Amino acid sequence: MTSSTVTSSHPERPPRPNLAFRRLRxxxxxxxxxxxxxxxxxxxxxxxxxDARYVGRVEAGEIRCPNYAYERVFLHMFPGRTLTDLGFAPRSAVRGRAARTAGQARAVPDETRGARGPYDTQNPHDPAGPDPSGDPHEPYANDPWNHEESDVLRRAFMTGTGATVAAATLAPLGLTTGAAAAGRPPRRVGVPEAAALEEAVRRIRLLDDRHGADGLYRRAAAPLRAAYALLDAGATRQTTTDRLHAGAGELAISVGWLAHDSGRFDDARSHYAEALATARMTGDPGLETHAFCNSAFLARDAGRPREAVRAAQAAQRAGRALGSDRLMSLLALREAGGWAGLADRTGCEQALTRAQALFARGRSDADPEWMSFYGEAELEGLEAQCWSALGDWRRASRHARRAARLQDPHFTRNIALYTAELAGDLAHEGRPDEAAEAGLRVLGLLDQVQSSRIRTMLAATARTLLPHRRAPGVTDFLDRHASLPRTGRA
Known part of the structure; x- marks a missing residue:
């Protein structure tokens, strides 16, 4: 591993073992x-x-303060404790590393410069870097990889539209502007470009979870064009080439989902097909499974339920060897959605039973990274959609209510989606006052979420509630819904 050129704020002090963290293990x-x-x-x-080496470095005191991502994870694992309680030093005590000189920056080899993503250049599974004073994933104040809560991003999230957020968030990756985006990739493609591509996928998924797809789609298309330009340029190492192909395929799926969620079904189908072609070309079963999974969901929403069943079954064949029960559970739900669209109650119930049994086996290290959204809330939400398609409104509303209650509050878009599903199910069930109350909750979230899918669901609920205009709360919902500004596709 490359030795650090960064001077600790207390270079003369040997690491002090983190005994508190060791006790927690x-x-x-x-x-x-x-x-x-x-x-x-x-x-x-x-x-x-x-990995085990990272844990060892924390316990040895070599990592005095974790980065923001690890901090959130540790505080989630040990609620009620602070970083100090976990044996770490205050962040202010290790922030002196930001003052790097130009000479120090030049001392870092070219291949590693800028590759401050989740991979070390020598070991892609090693999250621990060379800096003895803290976790190397903590971004420097002037580092282009500083994607934590910067002032620019905070302002964009608080005041901007989806397009503003996307621009502020994706631009630092170097995949939206410059030579690559213009079709002139760098002469040599290496680890930094692969890491930037992988980070673009994560940011798009995070933005969608929090804000919805509208306004993000066109912005996300630029990194996708850049990704395929990087593939055309070629890489010096096969491992880097494999990462570029996988990253480009996953990015195509993410952009396809943005198109899907904003009602651009033809665009979504094209992006998913591109990802599937990449997977087949490189023999990547994980990417192939993901592409078929999303294709099944799209086919269901586009009114092609038989295609949805076939795509979900193809995904299950491709994904069986991956060893992830949670993945197979989600794919069974995709199949259940297709059967529900065909009004095949027996086929739907059988697929739902498989999905629930597989889900109950729990998480594993084999679960793909992109499945982080799939928890109990999503399971309930997808089952609600199946019962809704079958016209069993009572069951549908019960599962939709559970989904909204179980969803992590950070994922505003999903809370709005599940609550919109609940409003529609309650309206069909003949409970207009409760439907209006749920609809009003969704309307209150639309300043944070931009999703044509959710707006379409609300419009359908409003039409269903029109005959019940005099019911308590319904008038308020209908009036507020009618006053929504019409938004074009960004």
């Missing part, structure tokens, strides 16, 4: 504890590459 081995950390990260939508 208990009788688990470092590897077992690292697996728990990764699992906790997935529960809150974070991605950390924790």
């Amino acid at each position: 208990g009788r688990r081995s470092p590897a077992e504890f690292a697996a728990l950390v990764r699992r906790a990260a997935r529960e809150i939508g974070e991605r950390v590459s924790c």
Whole structure:
């Protein structure tokens, strides 16, 4: 591993073992504890590459303060505790590393400069870097990888539209502007470009979870064009080439989902097909499974339920060897949605039973990173959609209510989606006052969420409630819905 050129704020002081963190590990081995950390990260939508070596460095005191992502994971694992309680030093005590000189920056080899993403250049599974004073994933104040709560992003999230947020968030990756986006990729493609591509996928998913797809789609298309330009340029190492192909495929799926959620079904179908072609070309079963999974969901929403069933079954064939029960559970739900669209109650119930049984087996290290959204709330939400398609409104509303209650409050878009589903189910069930109340809650979230899918669901609920205009709360919902500004596609 490349040695650090960064001077600790207290270079003369030897590392002090973190005994508090060691006590929290208990009788688990470092590897077992690292697996728990990764699992906790997935529960809150974070991605950390924790392994036994990272745990060892924390316990040895070599990492005096974790980065923001690890901080969120540790505080999630040990609620009520602070970083100090976990044996770490205050962040202010290790922030002196930001004052890097130009000479120090030049001392870092070219191949590693800028590759401050989740991978070390020597070991892609090693999250621990060379800096002895803190976690190397903590961004420097002037580092282009500083994607934590910067002033620019805070302002964009608080005051901007989806397009503003996307521009502020994706531009620092170097995938929206410059030579690559213009079709002139760098002469040599290496680890920094692969890491930037992977980070673009994560940011798009995070933005969609929090804000919805409208306004993001066109902005996200630029990184996708850049990704395929990087592929055309080629890489010096096969491992980097594999990462570029996988990243481009996942990015195509993410952009396809933005198109899907904003009602651009033809665009979404094209992006998913592009990802599937990439997967087939490189022999990547994980990417192939993901592409078929999203294609099944799209086919269901586009009114092609038989295609949805076939795509979901193809995804299950491709994904069986991956060893993830949670993945197979989600794919069974995709199949159930297709059967529901065909009004095949028996086929739907059988697929739902499989999905629930597989889900009950729990998470594993084999679960793909992109499945971080799939928890109990999503299971309930997708089952609600199945019962809704079958016209069993009571069951549908029960599952939709559970989904909205179980959803992590950070994922505003999903809360709005599940609550919109609940409003529609209650309206069809003949409970207009409760439907209006749920609809009003969704309307209150639309300043944070931009999703044509959710707006379409609300419009359908409003039409269903029109005959009940005199019912308590319904008039207020209908009036507020009618006053919504019409928004074009960004």
